[in-house]
Amino acid sequence: MTQHLSIDGLDHHYGSAQSLRAVSMAMADGECLALLGRNGAGKTTLLRCIAGLLRPTAGQMLLDGQEIGAWPSFRRSRGGIGYVPQGREIFADLSVGENLMVSMKAHGVRDPAVLEEVCALFPVLRTMWRRRGGDLSGGQQQQLAIGRALMGRPRLLLLDEPTEGIQPSIVKSIEAVIASLKGRMSILLVEQYYDFARSLADRYVVLNRGAVVAAGLGAEMDRDDVSRFLSI
Ligand SMILES: Nc1ncnc2c1ncn2[C@@H]1O[C@H](COP(=O)(O)OP(=O)(O)O)[C@@H](O)[C@H]1O
Ligand SMILES: [Mg+2]
Numbered sequence: 001m002t003q004h005l006s007i008d009g010l011d012h013h014y015g016s017a018q019s020l021r022a023v024s025m026a027m028a029d030g031e032c033l034a035l036l037g038r039n040g041a042g043k044t045t046l047l048r049c050i051a052g053l054l055r056p057t058a059g060q061m062l063l064d065g066q067e068i069g070a071w072p073s074f075r076r077s078r079g080g081i082g083y084v085p086q087g088r089e090i091f092a093d094l095s096v097g098e099n100l101m102v103s104m105k106a107h108g109v110r111d112p113a114v115l116e117e118v119c120a121l122f123p124v125l126r127t128m129w130r131r132r133g134g135d136l137s138g139g140q141q142q143q144l145a146i147g148r149a150l151m152g153r154p155r156l157l158l159l160d161e162p163t164e165g166i167q168p169s170i171v172k173s174i175e176a177v178i179a180s181l182k183g184r185m186s187i188l189l190v191e192q193y194y195d196f197a198r199s200l201a202d203r204y205v206v207l208n209r210g211a212v213v214a215a216g217l218g219a220e221m222d223r224d225d226v227s228r229f230l231s232i
Contacts, residue, residue: 003062004029004186005050005156010059012045012210019045020056021211027156032178032187034201034218036194038230042210043190044086047158050188051083052076063156078108082154086161086190088145092134096125099133099148107152118147121177139170146177156186163196175199192230194223 003026012020019042027033035043048054050061052073061069068076077083091099104114119126122143128136133144142162149157159178163171171193178200181187191197197204201218206229213229 003027004031004064005188006060006062006065007050008060008062010046010049010061011057012042012049012054013057014045019210020049021209023059023207023210023212025205025212025215027186027188030183030186031202032182032189032200032218034197034204034221035188035190035207036192036197036204036226036230037207041207041229043207044160045210046207047083047085047160047188047190050076051081051158053083074106077106077152077154080153080155082149082152082157082185084145084149084157084159084162086164088138088141090133090136090141090144090148092132094133095130096133096136096144097129099144100125100151103148103151109151109153114151114153118150121150121180122147137167137170139166139174142166142170142174143177146174150181154185156188157181158188160190161192162189163191163193171196194226194230197221198223 005027008024010020010023023046037043045054049056052071060067063079124140124143125147128140136144162174175196189200198221203217204221205212206214206226208229
């Protein structure tokens with residue numbers, strides 16, 4: 001079976017400092033993979049390599065069997081890779097509506113139904129339509145950041161710590177949305193919170209100092225086994 005995403009022997013360096021070491025992993029179509037590891041393990045670096053924002057120093061990345069290592073980031077996003085960065089990075093000075101429409105344009109999506117789909121998932125975005133992105137709460141900004149990525153109708157969604165710094169009630173609603181996206185697209189979820197990852201992941205991979213040190217089925221993810229690689 002062709003994997004949806006397949007990564008083989010990926011290295012990355014920041015100058016002389018090696019941040020990824022021979023990382024290999026694969027994701028099947030529609031699968032949710034949790035990527036775990038403590039701060040500085042290389043999770044964000046890996047996601048940025050997949051999104052085309054950083055250039056690996058060695059290794060291969062295949063999307064549906066096609067080598068994408070040389071593709072610039074815009075081609076990867078048009079090719080179906082949606083990226084929700086850590087810290088959200090929405091446009092603070094644009095309204096909620098503008099943030100969504102800019103993303104729709106950037107992805108070359110013309111079907112207006114996509115906006116209905118995103119607002120159905122996150123009703124708060126419609127309520128806050130004219131509000132400045134920078135004036136939203138952290139949880140609302142996270143919903144906007146995910147909504148913005150979904151405007152491109154991704155087939156692979158990269159989520160970098162979607163619950164970081166967000167109040168528990170919103171964490172629950174973000175978890176429910178991600179659960180509802182499962183199966184409709186493949187999801188690579190970076191998450192520090194064990195319970196959140198455990199409830200969503202079909203499989204998990206643990207990174208430590210840039211290398212894969214553990215992997216397995218979500219249902220068999222053991223708190224003690226995984227926790228020794230996590231900071232919390
Ligand atoms: N822009 C950068 N320049 C130099 N080193 C960096 C940069 N970004 C991250 N690093 C280093 O790379 C390693 C991996 O970082 P990162 O991928 O952000 O880890 P994580 O997301 O797992 O917390 C860390 O040692 C970090 O200090
Ligand atoms: Mg990170």
